[in-house]
């Protein structure tokens with residue numbers, strides 16, 4: 001399972017905090033043992049947290065011009081988060097789509113953004129909400145993978161590895 005979190009960003013913050021603490025304690029005889037600091041508690045006190053996992057894409061014939069990415073976004077923060085854009089070297093443009101019924105047929109409707117409720121999650125899955133790779137730059141080959149960056153309104157961007165799976 002792919003689990004990409006904002007741990008790195010949180011870690012940077014924690015390191016910065018440790019550095020300032022080191023400065024504060026520099027003149028004391030017994031400097032604080034940073035190894036004993038509970039960094040997990042600091043993570044939980046973080047204002048917001050976005051986790052993206054299970055990112056995958058379906059392999060397609062080389063003639064395919066567009067593809068789709070499916071994944072799940074969890075919002076562990078106390079405020080709603082909005083996914084505002086996404087990008088990947090795999091496509092010229094990345095869009096958010098929702099399948100809608102229109103005059104008796106299913107069409108893909110473009111979404112400018114996707115809101116993830118506080119404490120909620122949004123799932124992009126086949127036949128429903130999905131992330132569209134418009135203008136593939138390379139074929140989607142089973143067994144391969146590629147990066148995708150998700151940009152949020154409040155949180156820092158999250159880059160996930162998308163695994164390409166064969167159609168079953």
Ligand SMILES: [Cu+2]
Nearest residue numbers: 097108130132
């Ligand atoms: Cu689509």
